[in-house]
Amino acid sequence: MVYNKIVDRASPLNLFRQMLLIRRFEERSAEMYALGKIGGFCHLYIGEEAVAVGAMDALRPDDYVFSSYRDHGHCLARGSDPKAVMAELFGRSTGLCKGKGGSMHLIDVERRFMGGYAIVGGHLPLAAGAAFAINYRNGDQVVLCFFGEGAVPTGACHETLNLAAMWALPVLFLCENNRYGMGTPVERSVALYADVSKNAAAYGIEAGFVDGMDVLAVRDAVGKAVDQIRTSKRPYFLEASTYRFLGHSMADPSHGHYRTKSEVDEAKKRDPLLLLKTKLLDERGAAEADFKTLEQEVKKIVDEAVDFAETSPVPAVETLAEDVYSGEQGGSLGTDGPSRRPMGGPGAMDAQGGRVPGEEGGSRPAQGGRVQ
């Protein structure tokens, strides 16, 4: 396959390790939430690990990724430091976003993980915009955009699909169909629920379907889709069927009133970790001892992440007003007289500009003209 030439693929055991890391990280997040160490809304990714891990493994480091509010798994699979992720969940200054983003807004620009967004469907146009910028610069990167089936009926999704199709934007729309938008099943939210990808077909976007519990199948499907996007410059819509084993958020019990325990138990028989482990044991000559070693490794990483978060300082209150505005304003605020620091505005701008992961290493134009 073409993509094997571009990117080094992880071994199946390594894929298992990544999924295990997410699983154990999320289990520990649940504990920390119960202890009150993590606040707010906290949406865990347990059950869906194969989608993030398989998909990320098919990307290049210079591709871009956008995600929704259930973003811990995506962020970890993209290679973000578990310490910085856990610290962000704890609201510490050492977090990925200095404690200002939180569980639903993990952002790691160095890895081109452009963020978790928490208005359902609202990040799809952003992903299309990144793809627009790639085309504008004649780049060959691809944008991977994760969203749930709950985002499919939004206007944002349909406006984006239309634009992406018309303008041939290199986006992989990866719909993680975990069957429920909070407690509302797909049958009651998407008219074409039996084949969600038909929504993309309506715009002439090529679409596919993959078993989102099978990490190797996901990697294969995403790899092919990404290759196709890179060469054809056309978007692709991939539906990955998956299932969340826990509640919508920490506020929701694992099955609640909207689904039965037996349904959840049935789904767990196709646990993505179990499926891959069985395959590795049965077909690839792995031994139980290999998994024990992985468990130990992963436990250490998660322990360290929690320790790091615990011992990190909370953000200084003095940083509260930093990062509201960029300090590098091209000199657009007045430079002399009493108006230099207008009251009621960005009086506390930080001196640090945003790191813009553009091809030119920054977005600041050279100054021209005179400032009066």
Place this chain on the structure above:
Amino acid sequence: MTLTYREALNQALREEMRRDEKVFLIGEDVAYYQGAFKVSKGFLEEFGPRRVVDTPITELGFTGLAIGAAMIGLRPVVEMMTFNFAILAMDQIVNNAAKIRYMSGGQISVPIVIRGPGSAAHQLGAQHSQSLEAWFCHVPGLMVVAPSSPRDAKGLLKTAIRESNPVIFIEAQLLYPTKGEVDEGEYLLPLGVADIKRAGTDVTLIAYSKMLSVALQAAEVLAKDGIQAEVVDPRTLRPLDLNTLAASVKKTGKAVIIEDGWPFAGLGAQIAESLYTTIFDYLDGPIVRVTARDVPMPYARNLEDAVIPDVKRVVAVVRTVLYKK
């Protein structure tokens, strides 16, 4: 040189697009139609469809797309055919453009300008006659600019395009054909700096965008009665140049704020509060606001005229403020 407000905007955009390849214009009918109000006249010819991008009628979609492009380093200028339609893009503007820098802990900037006409023209009805600047001013992370003259429009738009933060740039349909002197050659005007449009000693009139001309005309009428009004244009509504406004009111002791937005929770209420909390001791009387009437815009011309502040209303209010009959 004398230019119309429309030509000044056209020049500003053109100069910035020539200067910086990362700047592009996107919106409904900006390319082949040359803009609903012809601000982008000649752009398609000069810059081509790659940089002058016609969109379908999808404010949410193309505004979000432009924000995404800005996140990875382009400098989009989004044209709202009118700001009434920006309501469809409010989620993108408020939840994404304004917050991404903060949520990312400063990792990502959003250098975008969202521009187009706000406020009422003539008899366009309730859905096309709104002044929504207070909505945008409410949101930390946004900057809001509303120029009143061709000179300000050009200098401020050029600066806004070079700005690293999202800028809401509100023009006015009725201002597009108005003429004014514009500096020769290239110039920039800073954001966040007010401009004293007329010096005076007796009362400060604070007005922006198309209400500035109402304030200046009112000042002329008042001058005939020996009342010298100082007229100050904030030009940038967020961040507000409170220092300049406060210095003027400190001097005159009286302030009247004129806006064509609605009164309740309006921008004038914020300006008044900012003045009260900084220079209360210097005031000789209450700060008074002249605003649109608190109704959706009616169609009938006489009713519409009754909604929007005019010279007569401003003069009457100023006379009351000065305790003159």
